[in-house]
Amino acid sequence: MKKYFTLLSILMLCVAATLQAQNGGVKGTITDQANDVLIGANVSIKGTTTGTTSDTDGNFTLSPIDNGTYTLLISYIGYEEIEKSVTISGAIVDIGTITLNPSLLFLSNQIVVSGSRRAEKLTETPATIQVISSKQIEELPSFNPGELLSRVKGVEYVRSGVAATGVNIRGFNSNFNAKNLQINDGRYATLIATGLPFGPLGTIIKEDVDRIEVILGPNAALYGPNAHNGLVNTITKDPRSSEGTTFALGAGNQSMVTARLRHAQKINDKWAFKVTGEYTKGEEFEFADSVYIDRLDANGNPGPDGVKEGYEELELDNDFNFMRGSAALYYSLNDDADIIASWGGSNSTYLAPTNVGRNQIVDWKINYYSLKYASTHFFAQAYMTTSKTDDTYAIDERTKQYYRGIDAGLSDAEARGEQSYSSAAKFKDASQRYNAEVQYNNEVGNFSYAVGAQWQRDLANSKGTYLLDTDENDYIQIDQTGVYGQAEYKFGSGFKGTAAFRGDNHEIYGFNFVPKLGIVKTVKDGAFRLTYGQGIAAPTILNMYGNLFGGLILGNSDGFTLADGTKVEKQGVEKIQSYEIGYKGQASKKLFVDANAYYNISEDFLSPVTVVGVTTERGSVPTSQVQAAYGIYGGLVATYVNFGQVNTYGFDLGLNYQLAKHVTMNFNYSYFNYSVDEDNLEENDFNKDGVVNKLDVLVNAPKNKFGIGINYSDGKFFGNIFTRWVEEYDYFSSYQIAAKTQDLTYRGTPVVENSRSTDTYNYGPLGGFVNVDLGLGYHINDTFTMSGQITNLFDAEFREFTASPFIGRLYSVELKINLGKK
Incomplete structure (x- = not known):
């Protein structure tokens, strides 16, 4: 025993x-x-x-x-x-x-979430992702962090004014571009009726941005059906890791003044909160777009030979102002689970370029209300977004209607009053969107997966002004649901495989399935990747149910019948297939390399608004019952259609090199081109002129562009100088034209630089400029930081976008007061 x-x-x-x-x-x-x-x-x-x-x-x-x-x-x-x-x-x-000390290089160990909706190393994600870090944002002496997108490789950045900036990715830009999905903390940040990114209407202030992740190409299938050209994902700060109070005060030329506040506090182990606020105002660059109008003489007859005369925009207001703010309450259920309730809102007034001139945005209000649950394996959220404006209007159309009133014998006061809005120049909006999502993810050994489902209900309401609703109680309701999944497996020897899918069912354009496959090979301090993905760009509510200028422009949710009996099919989704190969990693201790090449096949393009001819029916309803100004137009309709197939290809190269202990250099270069079957007139001859050329494809992107910057940061001083070159390129988008003189006719008028086109003035091609930006700053102590920047240092005169002013020199200074933890 x-x-x-x-x-x-x-x-x-x-x-x-x-x-x-x-x-x-x-x-x-x-x-x-x-x-x-x-x-x-x-x-x-x-x-x-x-x-x-x-x-x-x-x-x-x-x-x-x-x-x-x-x-x-x-x-x-x-x-x-x-x-x-x-x-x-x-x-x-x-x-x-x-x-941990801030890094001057974009090291291979950076963690991102946008590629697969879960944390993973930047080099190991099966997508081309660019990151704008919190350090870059903090050291930008501007209220607009969107300016940093000009320094991201592969992004086609445009500045359309002092405050308005925009991005496109890999071609096919337009003045109404809804093909780049914008996400804020997992929420869709797009307008309900038009699908356009919020842009200046956004609710986030610069001091609350933790980082911005940009995906190039259709590799963000898990986020939504409209991540066609790419995704811009803005992630805000967690108050538990960023406690304290920050004031920012700034001023600059163009009468620009900005004041911003952020306060974050951890109350105890369970509760934390943050609040933000901003007020920014200024004056746009001096510029009046040309509006061409058929005038009548004293006897009521058309002018000589029917030639349109050009006039400046009526009552142009160059002032802009933005108010935005947010609040969020965090509750920790345990170490692995949080409940987050948040609100954000904005009120904005500014000038916005469109396909048919400029819109005067007046007191456009955005609000969202969100409730979110996040834990190690589960994620769920529900949120509501609202959009409201009562006084926004199309300046071009209002100007035309004013002169029509003058020609009809009205006094100046009468013509400027309700008469100037009588052709539906005023846009009202009282739309709502409801979203819900649930996701589960887990990891078992070398296998990880995520599955999720999303639901969305759009309730669009224009109070009968620009959609086919009738009044403030008549909502256009559209429901859509989506499911997604992604699986990853680590095979060993540094290989990881990814397979993902997304399926969406839309009330109008039906069901679409989008797959994605990728393989990543990790090597020392880097990784190679090969990816195949698909994406779609869905018609917006405006595309489907638009009703502009008395029904001259009608949405195409049901198709049309032309006077000769020809059918115009209802608009469906635009599709893209993408093949991409890339490498991202540290080539040496001081050099980080990010390179990729891609080949895309795009088909069934969503066209810009285009005249289809005299129609007799919209769907099964006679045009005379739909078109409010049928007596004037007689059924002539402009709408949106699908057309064509184009192959695009290119490559992007990014280099970050540490020149010295506190000095880095970053360089990026992008090449983009396309091919199209010029013999396929049936699919590719969009304007039906018997030949396939650039006026059918509407690539609207430069072939070559690069940027180079030098950055310095030593803990006290920081500064950067960035130079951007964009090759000259022609641009066509509905009424808008910016092109060199050539043997082409656009909308019935020869393409001649520095002369009138059919509906607007052609100032010549976009791009063709070198722009230099300079920024400097000094951390006086832990509390005070002074900084300043000059955009367009040498005051070079150039125009980055149509229906926009020539961009001059901008300078600003900023004082930041950081009161630290509470």
Whole structure:
């Protein structure tokens, strides 16, 4: 018996020793230089897949770990990676607080979420993702973080004024471009009726932006059906890792003044909140677009030879102002689950370019209300978005109607009054959108997956002004549902495979399935990737139910019948297939390389508004019952259709090099081109002139562009100088034209530079400029920072977009007051 007891004791001691060896681990806290905790920082054992992330207090625990000596890799996006040796001996080892320093290079250990809706290394995501870090945003002396998109490779950036900026990706831009999906903290940030990105209507202030992730091409299938050309994902700060109060005061030329406030506070281990606010105002560059009008003489007859005369826009208001703010309340159910309630709103007045001149945006209000649940494996959210304006109007159409009133014998006051809006020049909006989403993700060994479902209900209401609704109680309701899934498997030897899908069912344009496949090979400090993906661009509510200028422009949700009996099919989705190969990683300790090449096949383009001819029916309804101004137009309709197939291809190259301890250089270059079957007149001859050329394809993008910048940051001083070159290119978008003189006719008028086109003035091609921006700043102490910038340093005169002014020099200064933690 004693013998057995001795053996049992020895066995128990062995088991205890084994359990002790397996129950060791390591814990610690991760912060930045300002002693703010870093949430979601990565901690892993070098050479293995074992790892964890820091929690809302910056704390982490990695266990169980067998006894031994290991090297920990600790990393966070925008910060330098740290290696720390630790010895485990049957207990949890506390390594204390680890402080990460900001990185001047875009290191290969950066973590992103936009590629697969889960955290992964930037180099290992099967998509081309560009990141604008919190450090870049913090050191930008401007109220508009969108300006930094001009420094991102592969992005076609345009500035249409002092405050308005826009982006496109890989061609086919227009003055009404809804093909780039904009997301803010997982919410769609697009207008309900037009599908356009919020842009200046946004609710987020610069001080609350943690980072911006940009996906090039249709590789964001998990986010939504309209991530066609790309995705811009803005992620805001968590108040638990960014406590404190920040004031920002700025001023500049064009009478620009801005004031911004952010306060974030962790109340206790369960509760935290943040509030933000901004007021910015200024004056747009002096510019009046030409409006061409058929005038009548004193006897009521058309002018000589029916020639249109050009006039400046009526009562042009160059002042702009923006008010925006937000509030969010965070509640931690436990260490792994949060409930977040948030609101954001804005009120904006500014000038906006469109396909038919400029719109005067007047007091356009955006609001969202969101409730979100997030845990290790589950994510759910529900949110409502509202859009409201009562006084926005189309300047071009109002100007035309004013002169028509004058020709009809009205006084100036009468012509400027309601008469000037009588052809539906005024746009009202009282639309709503409801969204809900649920997602589950998990990881089992080398296999990880995510599945989710989304629901959306659009309730569009224009109060009978620009949609086919009738009054403020008549909503155009459209429902759509989507399901998505993604699976990843690590095969070993550095290989990872990804398969994803998205299926969407839309009430009007039906069901669409979008797949994605990718493989990533990780090598030392980098990775190669090969990806195949599909995407769609869906018609917007305006495309389907538009009703502009007395029914001259009608939406195409039901098709049309022409006077000769020809059928015009209802508009469907635009489709794209994309093949992409790329590499991203550190080629050396001081050099980071990001390169990709792609080939796209696009078909069934969503056309700009185009005249289809005299119609007799819209769907099964006579045109005379739909077109309010049938007595004037007689059934002549402009609408939106699908057409053509075009292949596009190109490559992007980005380099970041550390020149010295505090100095880096970044360089980016992009090439873009296309091919089209010029013999396929049936599909590709969009304007039906018997030949396929650039007026059918409407690529609207430069072939070549590059940027080069030098950045300095030493903890006290910071500064950068950035030079951008964009090759000259022709641009055509409905009424808008910007092109060199050539043997072409656009909308019935020869294409001649610096002369009148059919509906607007052709100032010549876009691009063809070199722009230099300079920024400087100084951290006076932990509380005060002074900075300033000059955009277009040498005051070069150039025009980046149609229906927009020539961009002159802009300069601004900013004082930031950071009161730190509370």
